[in-house]
Amino acid sequence: MTLPPDTRTPAETSIGSTAPEEPTRPVGLGVIGWLRWGWRTLTTMRTALILLFLFALGSVPGSIFPQRGVDPDKVAQYFQNSPTEAEWLDRFKLFDVFTSPWYAAIYLLLFISLAGCVLPRAFTHVKEIRRKPPAAPRNLTRLPYGEAFEGDLTVEEAAARLRRKRFRVVTGPDWVAAEKGYLRETGNLFFHLALLGLLFAVGAGGLYGYRGNVLVVEGDGFANTVAAYDRFMPGQRVTAESLAPFSFTLKDFHATYVDSGEKLGQPLDYGAKLSVKDTPSSPPRDVELKVNDPLDVNGTLTYLIGHGYAPVVKVTDGKGQVAYEGPVPCLVDDQATYTSECTIKVPDAQPAQLGISARFFPTTATDGKTWWSIYPGADNPSLQVYAAYKGDLGLNSGQPQSVYVLDATGMEPLLNMSEPPHAPLLVGGTFELPGGAGKVQFTGVKEWITIQVTRDPGRIPALVAAAVAVIGLVLSLMVRRRRVWVRVTGRKVAVGGLTRTEGDGSAFSEEFAGLVALLRDSQDSPDSPDSQAPPAPQAGDRAAASPTEPGTGPDEE
Numbered sequence: 001m002t003l004p005p006d007t008r009t010p011a012e013t014s015i016g017s018t019a020p021e022e023p024t025r026p027v028g029l030g031v032i033g034w035l036r037w038g039w040r041t042l043t044t045m046r047t048a049l050i051l052l053f054l055f056a057l058g059s060v061p062g063s064i065f066p067q068r069g070v071d072p073d074k075v076a077q078y079f080q081n082s083p084t085e086a087e088w089l090d091r092f093k094l095f096d097v098f099t100s101p102w103y104a105a106i107y108l109l110l111f112i113s114l115a116g117c118v119l120p121r122a123f124t125h126v127k128e129i130r131r132k133p134p135a136a137p138r139n140l141t142r143l144p145y146g147e148a149f150e151g152d153l154t155v156e157e158a159a160a161r162l163r164r165k166r167f168r169v170v171t172g173p174d175w176v177a178a179e180k181g182y183l184r185e186t187g188n189l190f191f192h193l194a195l196l197g198l199l200f201a202v203g204a205g206g207l208y209g210y211r212g213n214v215l216v217v218e219g220d221g222f223a224n225t226v227a228a229y230d231r232f233m234p235g236q237r238v239t240a241e242s243l244a245p246f247s248f249t250l251k252d253f254h255a256t257y258v259d260s261g262e263k264l265g266q267p268l269d270y271g272a273k274l275s276v277k278d279t280p281s282s283p284p285r286d287v288e289l290k291v292n293d294p295l296d297v298n299g300t301l302t303y304l305i306g307h308g309y310a311p312v313v314k315v316t317d318g319k320g321q322v323a324y325e326g327p328v329p330c331l332v333d334d335q336a337t338y339t340s341e342c343t344i345k346v347p348d349a350q351p352a353q354l355g356i357s358a359r360f361f362p363t364t365a366t367d368g369k370t371w372w373s374i375y376p377g378a379d380n381p382s383l384q385v386y387a388a389y390k391g392d393l394g395l396n397s398g399q400p401q402s403v404y405v406l407d408a409t410g411m412e413p414l415l416n417m418s419e420p421p422h423a424p425l426l427v428g429g430t431f432e433l434p435g436g437a438g439k440v441q442f443t444g445v446k447e448w449i450t451i452q453v454t455r456d457p458g459r460i461p462a463l464v465a466a467a468v469a470v471i472g473l474v475l476s477l478m479v480r481r482r483r484v485w486v487r488v489t490g491r492k493v494a495v496g497g498l499t500r501t502e503g504d505g506s507a508f509s510e511e512f513a514g515l516v517a518l519l520r521d522s523q524d525s526p527d528s529p530d531s532q533a534p535p536a537p538q539a540g541d542r543a544a545a546s547p548t549e550p551g552t553g554p555d556e557e
Contacts, residue, residue, distance in 0.1 A: 043116025187475025205458025
């Protein structure tokens with residue numbers, strides 16, 4: 001015999017069954033779900049604010065530690081004074097904060113987050129602006145601001161008076177809806193769009209701009225080529241042909257200081273006299289370069305960012321040959337007196353290369369045993385040789401070296417460092433190196449400047465974006481969003497108001513009272529384009545409105 005098929009549902013089959021039920025597996029988000037969740041999280045305003053805070057926080061080390069792109073001399077001095085700490089800081093790119101990968105990651109995430117937040121809001125706001133104000137509610141006196149009175153006001157008159165107050169007005173059979181204050185959200189969007197534009201301008205400037213640093217000694221020149229820079233940081237879209245073909249010669253540098261009193265040595269003014277050629281074929285022009293007053297050549301700016309001393313030395317080797325002669329730029333060790341540390345490397349000396357460390361005093365003072373500088377101006381300059389070595393400087397090893405640091409590893413010292421230092425050399429003085437290794441002669445003093453050449457095509461767009469951001473912020477703080485409705489039923493007029501911005505109640509209360517007074521008045525003001533001659537007083541009226549006292553008509557009672 002054939003049994004009929006089992007037509008029960010799985011739930012009915014499980015009733016009374018002792019077999020365990022198979023658990024239901026939870027459905028995961030999947031790749032698309034996780035991507036959607038990540039995008040929604042990234043484009044929330046909370047995430048944008050967190051990234052903006054991280055962006056500001058990440059900029060702090062750039063103002064604490066010296067940056068290679070701004071002042072490479074101070075970075076070199078930091079490595080000389082604290083080599084271990086400087087090495088760790090350099091591992092985290094704290095000397096190159098604004099070009100570091102972690103700073104770029106914050107920047108890009110902030111740009112994407114702001115774009116994902118602001119652009120949808122902008123489209124929504126455009127739709128909101130085009131939407132008409134909503135119709136008047138049935139009972140306006142129940143709104144937070146409501147008042148009723150009797151008068152001869154019509155719907156057309158109410159609409160005309162509200163339009164004169166720059167409300168957007170929509171009318172119905174017996175009602176008027178008016179709205180004002182859309183500029184608040186517009187200003188808010190302008191502010192955030194301007195921040196987006198500011199980030200875009202900075203990114204474009206980094207992509208198509210460049211920045212370079214170079215040290216120039218008095219009497220030397222500079223041509224704007226890649227090879228002339230001590231440090232050159234181009235954008236990804238910058239080529240050697242992108243550089244403006246200008247050049248200049250540093251004719252003189254002058255600095256003035258306070259020469260007496262409690263502020264002795266405080267700088268008063270810096271200036272560098274340049275002879276500039278905008279193009280190779282153009283005639284030279286004299287320019288004085290000052291701090292915060294850059295040289296501008298077709299949008300390429302040259303800033304004066306530092307200065308120091310370069311004592312002129314003449315080094316004669318052990319065979320009596322002049323192995324080196326010229327200025328030696330020295331790093332400033334004391335900003336108050338401009339006492340400087342000098343490193344002299346003589347790779348052409350014979351029979352062995354020479355490395356010399358010296359200290360430069362602009363205005364020398366002494367107690368007979370020690371020497372120091374008392375003033376930053378070069379009133380009594382001297383050069384003190386306190387260390388000298390012979391051997392291999394390691395310049396041919398392939399390892400990069402700083403010109404301001406002497407690595408004496410493997411070299412033979414010529415001076416006994418445990419002995420008191422020798423007296424410094426005045427201009428024209430000569431110091432004999434022990435063992436017939438040669439001599440050092442101090443022949444004069446020059447000054448050097450460090451300049452930064454920048455080309456930033458995003459500079460003007462960034463300025464415009466910053467101005468738009470300020471305007472948008474003012475609008476978002478000053479403008480209030482509010483709505484007003486008027487319903488006319490015969491001689492009964494009801495007025496209701498609603499503010500859509502928290503904290504603006506007191507300000508809107510005064511404005512609402514003024515609007516009610518305007519609507520209560522049965523006549524338009526004389527200078528209004530909608531004003532008409534008042535109707536002749538009727539026999540039943542108690543008083544007619546006086547032309548010299550507007551607002552005292554019969555509906556004032």
